[in-house]
Amino acid sequence: MKKLVYSLSILLAFASCKQEEVDLIVTNANIYTVDDAFGKAEAFAVKDGKFVAVGSSDEITKKYTAGNTVDAKGQTLVPGLIDAHCHFFRYGLQLQKVSLEGTKSYDEVLQKISDFIDEKKVDYVTGRGWDQNDWEVKEFPTKEKLDKLFPRTPVAVKRVDGHALLVNEAALNYSGLSETNFPKNITGGEFITKNGKLTGVLIDRAMDYIKMPNTSTKEAISGLMDAQKINFSYGLTTVDDAGLARKEIELMDSLQKTGDLKMRVYAMVSASQENLDYYTQKGIYKTDRMNVRSFKVYGDGALGSRGAAMKKSYSDRENHFGALIYSPERYQQIAKQIAASDYQMNTHAIGDSANYWVLKVYKDALGDAKDRRWRNEHSQIVDMNDFELFENVIPSIQPTHATSDMYWAGDRVGADRIKGGYAYKKLLDTYGKVALGTDYPVEKVSPFLTFYAAVVRKDLDGYPESGYQMENALSREETLRGMTIWAAYSNFEENEKGSIEVGKFADFVILDQNIMEVAGEKIPKTKAVATYLNGEKVYEND
Incomplete structure (x- = not known):
């Protein structure tokens, strides 16, 4: 009998020490979990695509075993990064077209087109990609040289912000227009003219009159695959794609289901009436990789092309105020329809007038409703008296806009109004959270440039020496939260991603340096060593 009891005790002891089999174990890492306490850890275990344990290396290796183990060798590890506002699909297509980013003159633009x-x-x-503010002559180009170089080939290339379009006469003719035959009075846009003739630059809704060649499915798929590869290389595992057509969403969803497109997508549907009717009736569509529950609305244009709607005249263009894209009544109609559904309204607002009107429309439509998480995209120039209107609205902001625009934004709006410009800390203090993105391809894809611009607020040459309006810089913790858990919150996804916690998707990135401690000027040089989605390695830096 004693032998039997002894044998049973040995078996029970052995069983209690038996390790649990998981799919992946990561040890010896400098992990920022980005949980509520902003805690640290050394290791975690992953099973079936989710974190099942987080702790010290000793705790994890004692309890778990896996065929796939990663010794991080002290490297920094953070949750998979989320770009809360970008144009993933459009960026992929742009990779198939002429890129004019970084051009320093109109002649360089022409040479790139010719090549x-x-x-x-x-x-x-x-x-896409030209920006006259980067040229020595900071004026909109005109089409004369385009017409001379390309008399029979239509050319239609967008400004970097997507709110201005440069076309030649061949593109006008292709669209049934000419330099003297075009709509004279349109709402929400402008055909820029000189001596009664088109210069070739069209602003915002005027661009709708230009016919473009259709995108083939093959071209779209190639673009998505190229965009995914680049995003993974920067540690991005979720992208909030701002302004998608139904067919684009359905294409991405189909590619996700076949396993070709692994990237997680938070889809903001373009708010056409057709889309509003279809998706509000269909309801929220959600898979592990696709979340369709928001509409992207355009409030106004861009500051760089003076399309942003301002309360008072632009400081550098007398009697010019920019414009809302739609009538005030249309925004009220859209908001009312969305408020009656479970969908979120996300509105592009740049100028102080657009920001005020969008926030007022939100307040009128939502009333006292809580946790609707409607978002104000960009929140770029805000009247100092209007910040309180963000109390129930998530500021979705892109820090690199501040460091791209700082050279000329003050001239656009003047010394007083710029105090409410790119005011990320003030926006954070008002709402309590901010969702951070890039707005690529308007800016570059790298989230490390986002981190640098938010914290250091300088350009890559270290200008300005003391940082740009540093009273509105974010701390490193606030910035990392804005790129992970707060961005997930803005997507109603904080319970499944955005932090390294048990039960959440095993999305994470290993970095080559500690962005939470490294000198500020070194932040932009940060690289993703490896990116994991659902515990699967989707990128490794060779």
Whole structure:
């Protein structure tokens, strides 16, 4: 009998020490969990695509075993990064078109277009990225040189912010227009003219009159795959794609289901009436990788092209105020329809007038409703008296806009109004959270540039020496939260991602340096060593 009892005790002891089999174990890491306490850890275990334990290396290795183990060797590890406002689908398409980013003159733009035509042998040139504010002559280009160089090939290339379009006469003719035959009075846009003739630059809704070649499914898929590869290389595991057509969402969803597109997408549906009717009736559509529950609305244009709606005249253009894209009544109609559904309203607002009107429309539509999490995208120039209107609205902001615009934004709006510009800390203090993104391809994809701009508020040359309006800089903890858990919150996804906690998706990135401690000027040089989604390695830096 004693032998039997002894044998049973040995078996029970052995059973109690038996390790649990999991899919992945990571040890010896400098982990920022980004939980409520902003805690630290050394290791975790992953099973079935989710974190099942987080703790010290000793705790994890004693309890768990896995065929796939990673010794992080002290490297910093953070939750998978979320870009809370970008144009993932559009960026992929842009990779298939002429890129004009970084051009320093109109002549360089023309040369890139010429080279693109020679290489691709296209019948119609489209692309994006020029910015006259980066040129020595900081004025909008005109189409004369385009017409001379490309008399029979239509050219239609967007400004970096997507709110201005440069076209030649061939593109106008393709669209049934000419330099003297075009709509004279339109709402929410402008055909820029000189001596009664089109210069070739169209602002906001005027761009709708230009016919573009259709995108093939093959081209769209190639673009998505290219965009995914680049995003994973920066540690991004979720993208909030701002302004998608139904067919684009359905294409991405189909590619996710086949396993080709692994990226998680929070889809903001373009708020056409057709889309509003379809999706509010259909209801929220949610999978592990696709979340369709918001509408993207345009409030106004961009500051760089003076399309942003301002309460008072632009400081550098007398009697010019920019414009709302729609009539005030239309915003009320849209908000009322969305408020009656479970959907979120996310509105692009740049100028102080647009910000005020959008926030007022939100307040009128929502009343006392809580936790609707409607978002104000960009929140760029806000009247100092209007910040309190963000009390129930999430500021969705892109820090690199501040460091891209700081050279000329003050001239656009003047010394007094710029105090309410790019005021990220004040927005955070008002709402309590901010969702951080890039707005790529308007800016670059790198979230490390976002981190740098939010915390250091300088350009890559270290200008200005003391930082730009540093009273509105964010701390490193606030910035990392804004790129992870707060961004997840803005998507109603904080219970499934955004932090390294038990039960959440095992999305994480290993970094080559500690962005929470490294010198500020070194932050932009940060690289993703490896990116994991659902515990699967989707990128490794060779």
